[in-house]
Amino acid sequence: MNSRVIEFRLACAAFALLAVLMVAWPEIDLAVSSTFYFPMGQWQSPTDGTFRSLAYKGLPRLGQALLLALVSLLALSFAPRLNWLKSRRVGIAFLLASALLGPVLLVDYSLKGHFGRARPSQVEQFGGSSQFTPAFVPSDQCKGNCSFVSGHVATAAFIMAFGWLGSPRTRRRWLLAGLAGAGYFAWVRMSAGGHFLSDTIFAWFATYFSLWLTEWLFRRQKWLP
Numbered sequence: 509m510n511s512r513v514i515e516f517r518l519a520c521a522a523f524a525l526l527a528v529l530m531v532a533w534p535e536i537d538l539a540v541s542s543t544f545y546f547p548m549g550q551w552q553s554p555t556d557g558t559f560r561s562l563a564y565k566g567l568p569r570l571g572q573a574l575l576l577a578l579v580s581l582l583a584l585s586f587a588p589r590l591n592w593l594k595s596r597r598v599g600i601a602f603l604l605a606s607a608l609l610g611p612v613l614l615v616d617y618s619l620k621g622h623f624g625r626a627r628p629s630q631v632e633q634f635g636g637s638s639q640f641t642p643a644f645v646p647s648d649q650c651k652g653n654c655s656f657v658s659g660h661v662a663t664a665a666f667i668m669a670f671g672w673l674g675s676p677r678t679r680r681r682w683l684l685a686g687l688a689g690a691g692y693f694a695w696v697r698m699s700a701g702g703h704f705l706s707d708t709i710f711a712w713f714a715t716y717f718s719l720w721l722t723e724w725l726f727r728r729q730k731w732l733p
Contacts, residue, residue, distance in 0.1 A: 511676050512676075512679075516720065519713070519716060519717075523710075523713050523717075526706075526709055526710075527643070527644065527710075530642065530643045530644075530705075530706040530709075531642050531643060531644055531645070534640070534641075534642035534643070536705065536706075537640075537642070537643070537704040537705050537706050538633055538640065538704075540698065540704070540705040541628040541634065541698065541701070541704055541705070542633075542634075544698055544699045544700075544701065545628070545634050545701065549635045551629065551699065551700050551701040552699050553699055553700040553701070563693070563696050564660070564696065564700075567660055567663055567664065567693065568659070568660070568663065570663075571607075571611065571663045571666070574607065575604070575607055575608075575612075578600055578603055578604040578607065579604065581593060581596075581600050582597065582600050582601055582604060585597040585600060598726070598731055598732065599673065601726075601731070602669075602672075602673065602722060602723070602726055602731075602732070603669055603670070605722050605725075605726070606666075606669055606672075606718060606719050606722035606723075607666060607669070609718045609721065609722055610662065610666065610714060610715045610718030610719065610722075611659065611662045611663050611666055611714075611715060611718075614714050614718050615657055615659055615662040615711060615714050615715075616659055619656060619657050619714065620652075620653055620654050620655075620656065620657065620659060621652060621653075621654070622646070623644075623645075623646050623647070623654060623656045624641075624646060624647045624648050624649055624650045624651070624654055625641050625643075625645075625647060625649065625650060625654050625655040625656040625704075625707075626638035626639070626640070626641070626647075626649035626650045626654070626655060627650070627654070627655040627701065627702055627703065627704075628655070628698075628701045628702070628703065628704055629700075629701030629702065630649070630650070631649075634701065638650070642706075643656060643704070643706035643707070643710065644656075655702075655703055655704060655707050656704075656706070656707050656710070657703075657707045657708070657710045657711035657714055658693070658694065658697055658702075658703045658707045658708045658711040659711070660693045660696070660697055660711075661690045661693050661694050661697065661703075661707075661708045661711035661712060662690075662711040662712070662714055662715045663693075664686070664689035664690045664692065664693040665686045665687075665689065665690040665711065665712045665715040665716065666686070666715050667682060667685045667686040667689045668682045668683045668685065668686030668687075668715070668716070668719070669682075669686075669715075669719055670682050671683065671685075672719055672723065673723070673732070686712075686715075686716075687712070690708070690711070690712045690715075693708075694708035694709075694711075
């Protein structure tokens with residue numbers, strides 16, 4: 509069986525298992541967040557000062573710069589004298605489409621805007637005034653830019669896209685890089701009270717499945733072999 513088919517099936521099984529686990533036992537989220545919360549009402553935040561500027565504020569700016577660069581490269585690929593870009597047009601278009609479909613549309617404009625889940629620092633268990641709600645359960649505890657799912661983690665996970673269409677070995681390397689980047693920003697955001705564990709886990713899956721959907725659409729249009 510193709511290694512990519514095995515990977516996809518394992519990812520679907522892991523997603524289903526984790527989704528059932530987090531919905532059936534939502535106290536897992538509270539337990540994990542409590543390890544970063546001090547009784548005096550402070551979070552064990554590693555995002556103060558310079559670190560906060562680089563990690564918290566820097567990643568969204570990097571994502572915006574990547575989108576701008578991809579749009580520019582795609583436009584330049586139609587220039588008559590830039591044949592080296594023309595040969596890479598499909599790859600550039602794939603990266604741009606998957607970035608827009610995943611971290612931008614699915615995460616920022618759909619999930620974060622419609623589930624209404626309050627962040628850890630906003631719920632009653634950690635000194636806030638909002639009610640805690642499990643993952644995948646719509647609520648009215650947040651009006652916008654809510655907790656489910658993490659935009660930072662979804663953006664960091666997008667690293668895997670750069671090896672998505674490569675050889676199995678290249679794909680695995682970039683997939684591991686995407687896991688590492690997502691794991692790092694999951695720690696950054698959870699330790700600051702910005703996200704629950706489930707917010708970070710399913711942010712990675714949101715990016716992962718959006719890449720599969722983009723590839724399926726490209727192959728259906730015969731833009732990829």
